[in-house]
Amino acid sequence: MASPTPAAGSALCLEGLPPRPDPAVIAQLAEELAGELAPEQAAAGAALELVGEGQPAELERLSRDFFDYSPLLVPVFQAQRAQLALRASTVGQVRAVAAGCARLGVPLTVRGAGTGNYGQCVPLAGGVVLELMGLNRLRSLDPRSGVIEVEAGLVMATLEQQLAPHGRALRLQPSTARSASIGGFVAGGSGGIGSLRWGFLRDPGNLLGLEVVTVEPEPRLLRLDATASQPLNHAYGTNGILTALRLPTTEAVAWQQLVVGFDSWQQAVAAASALAGTALLLQSITLLEAPIAARSPWPAGCPAAAPGEHRLLLLAAPDSLELLPGWLQAKGGCLRWQAPQGESRGLPLRELSWNHTTLHWRAQQQGWTYLQMLLPQPEAPCLAALSERWGDDLLWHLEAVRQQGRARLAALPLLRWQGEAPLAALMQQARQLGAVIFNPHAITVEDGGLGAIDADQVAAKAAYDPGGLLNPGKLRGWLERQRQQPQP
Numbered sequence: 001m002a003s004p005t006p007a008a009g010s011a012l013c014l015e016g017l018p019p020r021p022d023p024a025v026i027a028q029l030a031e032e033l034a035g036e037l038a039p040e041q042a043a044a045g046a047a048l049e050l051v052g053e054g055q056p057a058e059l060e061r062l063s064r065d066f067f068d069y070s071p072l073l074v075p076v077f078q079a080q081r082a083q084l085a086l087r088a089s090t091v092g093q094v095r096a097v098a099a100g101c102a103r104l105g106v107p108l109t110v111r112g113a114g115t116g117n118y119g120q121c122v123p124l125a126g127g128v129v130l131e132l133m134g135l136n137r138l139r140s141l142d143p144r145s146g147v148i149e150v151e152a153g154l155v156m157a158t159l160e161q162q163l164a165p166h167g168r169a170l171r172l173q174p175s176t177a178r179s180a181s182i183g184g185f186v187a188g189g190s191g192g193i194g195s196l197r198w199g200f201l202r203d204p205g206n207l208l209g210l211e212v213v214t215v216e217p218e219p220r221l222l223r224l225d226a227t228a229s230q231p232l233n234h235a236y237g238t239n240g241i242l243t244a245l246r247l248p249t250t251e252a253v254a255w256q257q258l259v260v261g262f263d264s265w266q267q268a269v270a271a272a273s274a275l276a277g278t279a280l281l282l283q284s285i286t287l288l289e290a291p292i293a294a295r296s297p298w299p300a301g302c303p304a305a306a307p308g309e310h311r312l313l314l315l316a317a318p319d320s321l322e323l324l325p326g327w328l329q330a331k332g333g334c335l336r337w338q339a340p341q342g343e344s345r346g347l348p349l350r351e352l353s354w355n356h357t358t359l360h361w362r363a364q365q366q367g368w369t370y371l372q373m374l375l376p377q378p379e380a381p382c383l384a385a386l387s388e389r390w391g392d393d394l395l396w397h398l399e400a401v402r403q404q405g406r407a408r409l410a411a412l413p414l415l416r417w418q419g420e421a422p423l424a425a426l427m428q429q430a431r432q433l434g435a436v437i438f439n440p441h442a443i444t445v446e447d448g449g450l451g452a453i454d455a456d457q458v459a460a461k462a463a464y465d466p467g468g469l470l471n472p473g474k475l476r477g478w479l480e481r482q483r484q485q486p487q488p
Helices: 021-035 038-044 058-060 091-104 156-166 182-186 226-232 265-275 291-294 324-330 354-364 380-393 420-432 453-464 476-484
Strands: 050-052 085-086 108-111 130-133 137-142 150-153 168-170 209-213 221-225 241-248 247-250 254-262 282-288 310-316 335-338 368-370 397-403 406-411 414-416
Touching: 021 085, 021 091, 058 085, 091 108, 091 130, 091 241, 108 241, 108 453, 137 156, 156 168, 156 182, 156 226, 168 282, 182 241, 209 226, 221 226, 226 453, 241 380, 254 265, 265 282, 265 310, 265 335, 265 380, 265 397, 265 406, 282 291, 291 310, 291 354, 310 324, 324 335, 354 368, 354 414, 380 414, 380 420, 453 476
Parallel strands: 085 130, 108 130
Antiparallel strands: 050 085, 137 150, 150 241, 168 247, 209 221, 209 241, 254 310, 254 335, 282 310, 282 397, 368 414, 397 406
């Protein structure tokens, strides 16, 4: 599929970016960092790794994420590349990089594992990409409260393994937990597996504090409480460098994986909606419309979906199994497969949920993208109206979530790409039907969310990144603030 050019009037344009640094400035920065950090590297046994123009493939990899899920983002992001990439493994190294970039006016984009889908870590103004996967320690776990302090680069699956002997687990994680970093998830994600119980990352209580490095000639190392951390939560790394996080954990549960088949889509939706409001302890509820179920991979031992079979995927606590099979049967479902999480072979069921569903579909079907929305209640009229207009070009994938304390159904439907205008028409119709759109085809934090500028995010950037060097172009509120300031 050819990459489209954004249509006239499209919001997908790059503006307000600092100038791309001169190569001589980048060379000066690299030289300064190599010399300045030598004593610390010798003492700690961990070097700051520099990746420059002599390693183009690695520099390219470190400048990308999964933005190619969006045909609109591809032409905007595909040519953007850092001039220098750095891999840090200590907070001291992070501070030295921040100081050097601030002194020389070099744009700085921070990344974790690069599992995001919106170009969160793509450097739009060149400069430096700083990878933090080397900051990967679980610093502490309070045995009484379960609160942890963890460095930003720790892979979430590894963190889960470290929590397991203590009977604790993360509240929220993406379907990419096997590769995603915890800092990248908080900076660039919004929810995922566990959102049925715990809501979204920005809900009060899901982030208790941050350790942050500022981007200034003499960077500060700050410890922010939950209130002060909130503007940096899901801000794409635009307003501070996250080096460590304080997070609550929850009790570890031996989740059971269940796959349930439905012949009727209406019954499947009704069952998913009703399940979300029960007292059963469930970690996730995913519903795949039949065409998606038919092309999805399944864990070893799980039968393929029959023609026309819609599938409900559950992670359920062991004590729910006494009631759940009969309850599902009464709602029109039939249990197709069951196995404990972590004990089944092959693909874990959670990697058929959230944006892994999109990943699996796109691996087989060219010319498809996706959308994100919170459905109105009741859900059936909205789903029916959209299906009637868009037919086989729109396939449903639903996830149960908790939004402001209420059980809701979100949708990550698969969409056959027909251009920017049909995408806009689909989003407009969905909004008219009462859905809330979270647009994955947008550049900025605000336009990928509710569309409103968060003044606290902008204020945090002014306080922690006064030169506007962090991930430029991704915070619309900052761009508007700059436009409103009088020119010298």
